[in-house]
Amino acid sequence: MTQEARLTIDTSALRHNAAILRDSVDAERVMAVVKANGYGHGALESALAFEAGGVDWLGVVDLDEAVALRRGGVSLPILSWLHAPGETFERAVQFEITPGVSDLAQLEACAAAGVPAVHLCLDTGLSRNGAIEEEWEALFDRAAALEREGVLRVEGLMTHLSNTSPQDDGHQTASFVRAVGMLDERGVHPPLQHSAASAAALTYSSPRTAMVRFGLAMYGLSPFADRSAADLGIRPALTLAVPVIGVKAIAAGESTSYGYTWRAERDTRLALLPIGYADGIERIASNRVRVLLGGRLCPVVGRVAMNAMTVDIGPDGGADSVAVSLGDEAVLFGDAAAGHPTVADWADATGTITYEVVARLSHRLPRRYA
Ligand SMILES: Cc1ncc(COP(=O)(O)O)c(C=O)c1O
Structure with missing residues (x-):
């Protein structure tokens, strides 16, 4: 009987949200996060609608999700940030997917596979994926060497905020800024720096040079208890x-x-x-x-x-x-x-x-x- 259920997705709402959100932030680049089957909306169709709405990047969790988007005809840059142990990243090269790397092993595997560019993924408090502060020196030294040797580029630097409180987000941001400084000292200047997802992107002003990663809000759902989708000018799809x-x-x-x-x-x-x-x-x-x-x-x-x-x-x-x-x-x-x-x-x-x-x-x- 399930076939009779009608799960309808209004792609004009997805396009509208992409355009509205793009205009609502100072950040130079906007990523639409389409992991988990596009938050249930269908990853490929959502990605194509967001592309039409003017986003610059797509974000997914793993290479499987990224490859499915490429096979579906998506041409935007795609970042994926969770990888199985032993991942060789050959598919990242074949399908032109940018890995977010969380540790030295992933960085070395990307270099060995011939991945041209990576984003370094930092753990500034969530204790999930990302390199912890004690690992930064070794990771950044190696990334700087690989960049100097022309093996790969550090195109981005990312972390993920907990949305616990402005104070907690502030601690994470201070850590992130420390990392930017450490990379700077090593001659590495990742042009794409990103930490804000929907709630932070709509709460704090982002540096113009940053990228923001919108998931929930792209689908027309508010990340706030006290502000509705209509308050934000977005439409549920x-x-x-x-x-x-x-x-x-x-x-x-x-x-x-x-x-x-x-x-x-x-x-x-x-x-x-x-x-x-x-x-x-x-x-x-x-x-x-x-x-x-x-x-x-x-x-x-x-x-x-x-x-x-x-x-x-x-x-x-x-x-x-x-x-x-x-x-x-x-x-x-x-x-x-x-x-x-x-x-x-x-x-x-x-x-x-x-x-x-x-x-x-x-x-x-x-x-x-x-
Ligand atoms: C690394 C990362 N960036 C961005 C997002 C998007 O978050 P939101 O849906 O709150 O915008 C997620 C979602 O969990 C994420 O894991």
């Missing part, structure tokens, strides 16, 4: 709708789905929707979210199952009754401007963040591009 495949009357006291976690307080009707946690709808959404159906916001009741969930559409003919026929479309989330529940509504109701709601949408769901 994704709408998830499913057809009603059954309508059933139940009596007061009866229930629905596993564990009978909800019981009808009155005679009512339930609409059955063919979507569930196998499609990326979190089970924790059970009894917590609403969908737009028949012009009304109707609650999801009972447990979200693997492939199905049920919605209370009220008694037939009652004051809060919704006229529903088989095949009618229920919108799970989309654009607030169209009266849809939003991805942010789902994230709030389920105790997560908008990133997770969209990134977990299953590959099973066919994407349609409008």
Whole structure:
């Protein structure tokens, strides 16, 4: 039944967001991050829309994601920053992908493979990938030597901020500036320096020489709790709708789905929707979210199952009754401007963040591009 779900991506919204975000920052270059299947929106189609919207770079996690973009016809520069141990980077050369390197082993492998340019990836606090401060001297010495010998260029220097507080971001930025100074002393001047993702790029002014890496905001989702997408001038691109495949009357006291976690307080009707946690709808959404159906916001009741969930559409003919026929479309989330529940509504109701709601949408769901 999953085929009947309609996951529609409005590519004009993606293009619009790229253009708006580009204008909203001082940074000279803008990267669109299309990892994790373009935050659930489809990596290739999103990349092409962002390219049309005027971004300069694309960012992905690994070489697999980058190669898929190249095979799909993407010509923009692509940066990838997480690599398996022992990665040889031959694919980076073959497909013209720029690796973000986190350690000496990756730098040596890039040099051996003939990668022409790298970005050095620094850990300034997140303790994930990136070289820690104690490793900088050795990494920078070797990078400087490779650059002097004409083996490769250090085209970029990057770190990733935690968005914890202005003070924490400030500590990370001070570290980053120290690294720029250390490279400077070695005669290495990476032209692309980048640390800000959506939240930081829209909060702090970036040096004009910098690049910013927009993920979430490119898709029309706000990285802030207190500023909506509309406040930022961006438009959500994704709408998830499913057809009603059954309508059933139940009596007061009866229930629905596993564990009978909800019981009808009155005679009512339930609409059955063919979507569930196998499609990326979190089970924790059970009894917590609403969908737009028949012009009304109707609650999801009972447990979200693997492939199905049920919605209370009220008694037939009652004051809060919704006229529903088989095949009618229920919108799970989309654009607030169209009266849809939003991805942010789902994230709030389920105790997560908008990133997770969209990134977990299953590959099973066919994407349609409008
Ligand atoms: C290194 C890096 N840069 C940029 C981004 C984009 O972040 P955001 O979606 O908050 O803009 C991410 C996402 O996690 C990232 O890992």
